[in-house]
Amino acid sequence: xxxxxxxxxxxxxxxxxxEVSAVVLIVGLGIELVCVIVDEKDKFWSVLANIFVxxxxxxxxxxxxxxxxxxxxxxxxxxxxxxxxxxxVAEIQRVTGSRHLSAEEADQLVAAxxxxxxxxxxxxxxxxxxxxxxxxxxxxxxxxxxxxxxxIRFRDSLNKLSIERLC
Numbered sequence: 001x002x003x004x005x006x007x008x009x010x011x012x013x014x015x016x017x018x019e020v021s022a023v024v025l026i027v028g029l030g031i032e033l034v035c036v037i038v039d040e041k042d043k044f045w046s047v048l049a050n051i052f053v054x055x056x057x058x059x060x061x062x063x064x065x066x067x068x069x070x071x072x073x074x075x076x077x078x079x080x081x082x083x084x085x086x087x088x089v090a091e092i093q094r095v096t097g098s099r100h101l102s103a104e105e106a107d108q109l110v111a112a113x114x115x116x117x118x119x120x121x122x123x124x125x126x127x128x129x130x131x132x133x134x135x136x137x138x139x140x141x142x143x144x145x146x147x148x149x150x151x152i153r154f155r156d157s158l159n160k161l162s163i164e165r166l167c
Contacts, residue, residue: 002070004077010070014063021059028052099136101143109140110147117148128156 002010031049101109113120122144126137141154
């Protein structure tokens with residue numbers, strides 16, 4: 001398969017040649033029409049008109065086919081690029097997507113507290129400018145509170161937001 005630039009060139013150039021061929025066809029038909037109107041007996045003009053018609057139709061079909069084939073190849077290449085880009089986006093989202101505590105992770109955290117949750121004094125801190133970090137820290141705080149931790153301080157890294165929860 002040809003490279004992208006070659007396909008674009010084929011699409012443009014052969015599209016233009018198909019249009020030129022259509023003009024040649026129209027000229028040939030025009031000559032033929034003039035010959036019929038003036039009842040020209042000279043075969044030269046009639047043969048010339050048929051050559052124009054033949055060349056116009058043949059060129060239009062050939063060049064339109066080449067242009068269409070190039071357009072199809074371009075479209076196929078673009079679809080492939082879109083699919084690859086979508087795969088990269090999915091991978092980036094997987095790697096950088098929001099963190100969440102799964103039910104299993106929450107259960108492991110509760111089990112690790114070993115029935116002494118009420119004895120812990122916990123600080124849950126998150127990066128100030130990161131909404132995802134806030135959301136994740138909040139999930140952790142809620143699991144700890146549900147587990148029975150009575151003293152939880154929830155704050156951002158600059159201490160602009162600080163919530164103390166005393167159960």
